[in-house]
Amino acid sequence: MKKYHEEHQLLRDSLRQFIEKEITPNLQQWEDQEECPKHLFKKMGELGFIGANFPEEVGGSGMDFLASEIVMAELSYANIGGFTGSYYAHTFLPLPLLNAMGTDEQKDKYLRPAIQGDMIASLAITEPGAGSDVKGISTFGEDAGDHFILNGSKIFITNANIGDFMVVVTRTGEGHKMTLLIVENHWEGVSCSPIDKKLGWHTSDTAQVFFDNVKVPKENVIGEINKGFYYLMNNIQEERLLMSVMATHTAQYAYDEAVKYVRDRKAFGSTLSKLQVMRHKIAKMATQLESCHAMTDRALLAFMDIGPKATEVITMSKVYTAETAMEIINQAIQAHGGNGYVETYGVARAWRDTRLFSIGAGSSEIMYEIISKFEIDRIKHEKQFVASRSGKMSTT
Numbered sequence: 001m002k003k004y005h006e007e008h009q010l011l012r013d014s015l016r017q018f019i020e021k022e023i024t025p026n027l028q029q030w031e032d033q034e035e036c037p038k039h040l041f042k043k044m045g046e047l048g049f050i051g052a053n054f055p056e057e058v059g060g061s062g063m064d065f066l067a068s069e070i071v072m073a074e075l076s077y078a079n080i081g082g083f084t085g086s087y088y089a090h091t092f093l094p095l096p097l098l099n100a101m102g103t104d105e106q107k108d109k110y111l112r113p114a115i116q117g118d119m120i121a122s123l124a125i126t127e128p129g130a131g132s133d134v135k136g137i138s139t140f141g142e143d144a145g146d147h148f149i150l151n152g153s154k155i156f157i158t159n160a161n162i163g164d165f166m167v168v169v170t171r172t173g174e175g176h177k178m179t180l181l182i183v184e185n186h187w188e189g190v191s192c193s194p195i196d197k198k199l200g201w202h203t204s205d206t207a208q209v210f211f212d213n214v215k216v217p218k219e220n221v222i223g224e225i226n227k228g229f230y231y232l233m234n235n236i237q238e239e240r241l242l243m244s245v246m247a248t249h250t251a252q253y254a255y256d257e258a259v260k261y262v263r264d265r266k267a268f269g270s271t272l273s274k275l276q277v278m279r280h281k282i283a284k285m286a287t288q289l290e291s292c293h294a295m296t297d298r299a300l301l302a303f304m305d306i307g308p309k310a311t312e313v314i315t316m317s318k319v320y321t322a323e324t325a326m327e328i329i330n331q332a333i334q335a336h337g338g339n340g341y342v343e344t345y346g347v348a349r350a351w352r353d354t355r356l357f358s359i360g361a362g363s364s365e366i367m368y369e370i371i372s373k374f375e376i377d378r379i380k381h382e383k384q385f386v387a388s389r390s391g392k393m394s395t396t
Contacts, residue, residue: 001301002066002297002300002301008063008066008067011048011049011063011067014047015070015071015075018043018044019074019078019080022043023037023040023078023083027079027203030082030083031202031349034196035203036083036203036204037083038120038205040087041090041120042116043117044087045115045116048061049071050090050114050116050117051115051116052067052070052071053065054099058107058111058115059111059112059115060115064304065303065304066304068092069242072084072242072246072249073248073249076247076250077249078253079250079346079349079350081201081204081246081250081349081350081352081354082201082203083203084246085158085204085356086204086205088243089122089159089204090114090120090121090122090159090163092238092239093121093123093167093235094122094123094167095114095115096235097167097180097222097231098110098111098114099111100231101223101231106182106219110182113164119165120159120163120164121164121165121166122157122158122165122166122167124154124157124166124167124168124169124209125137125154125232126154126155126156126157127139127152127153127154128153132362132363132365132366134169134229137169137170138152139151139153139154139171139211140171141170144215146217146218147216147217148172148215148216148218148221149213149215149216150168150170150181150183150189150211150216151214152211153208153209153211154168154209155209157206158204158205159204159205159207160192160205160206160207161205161206161207162205163185163205164185165183165184165185166182166185167182169228170228172225172226173226176226176229176230178226178228178229178232179225179227180221180223180228180231180232181216181221181222182216182220182221182222187214187215188215189211189212189213189214190210192207192209192210193207193208193210195207195208199355199356200351200352200353200356201352201353234308235308236361236362237303237311237314239361240314240315240317240318240361240362241299241300241303241318243318243357243360244295244299244314244317244321245296246357247292247322247324247357248292248296248321250325250329250350250353251288251292251321251324251328251329252289253350254329254347254351255285257336257345258282258331258332258336258347259282261335261339261345262278262282262335265337278335281331281334281335282335285328288328289328291320291324292321292324295316295317295321296317296321298313298317299314299316299318302314311370312370312374315362315367315374316367316371318357318362319364319368319371322364323358325354325357326351326354326355326358329350329351329354332350333348333351
């Protein structure tokens, strides 16, 4: 069971006040203009919302991982999916890599300012020809002695247009030989182009990034050269877990809106809530939502207990909540009728923003492939164990 303490509740209360004051009154304007409110990073950094789960020695608050879950849950329930995505891409994609493997100099130059909101960061992985298949990236860093010469391109990179630096995943050899490089956005040879007309996440910044003979000093290598793939795979479980939190709490928002709507909406001489078909719809949504919360909580506790080794349950949680949240939100729109199809009611935005969760941080198809490997291997090992107990080793 999750154990929240007084500091967790203080964090939750202060974040809710911040959302109510700084975000909710301006959200529709940002949505209409498809604008990422860059100034919020600084305000959130000053209030400790970016560094809640980071150690005090790098400028964080030193809280446990539940602090990160609280921030993602509150932002997601506020139905501000785009900015929540930008905050997520800044706080939980590049910064944990810097915190875990960065040098003291890198932490002082990049991590501390990012935690304070003075710098905005990106993680650049996806390429036009390589999405969920990280091993397929072609961006290449040529070893030139005391620096790398970086060439290639990335796509769908959150925060790259408004950002100050990015952690770039680049190939530096054959096979799994990849390296993480800190690249500053203003350097010569780095250029960014906005990606517009997205289905959702209108209040996040998304870019295509180009590297043309970019000189990256070796002091900007995170960890060891050629070990970047393994660092990335270790970090991605946290990404997927928090995406599960985002999906679940956006679905909670949509469900709550649907319940309020059917209680108030008059039809056929009464309210919609008096109709059996609507009550059963709500009951099914509630059941699905409860399962999302249970799955996310189990994955969260597993992550806090054994870390990235909780890969299978985190993968299950990510794919299940991403797909089930869409079902819940779709039914919330249905409960609103025609009103659910217009921007005045927030369920349409929740639907658009949540659609990304079955694509981002590994598509659903990749998640099922990962899960299947765990399950098939488990069956194989169980057969071997039973056979060994009987003195007859299995050859399958």
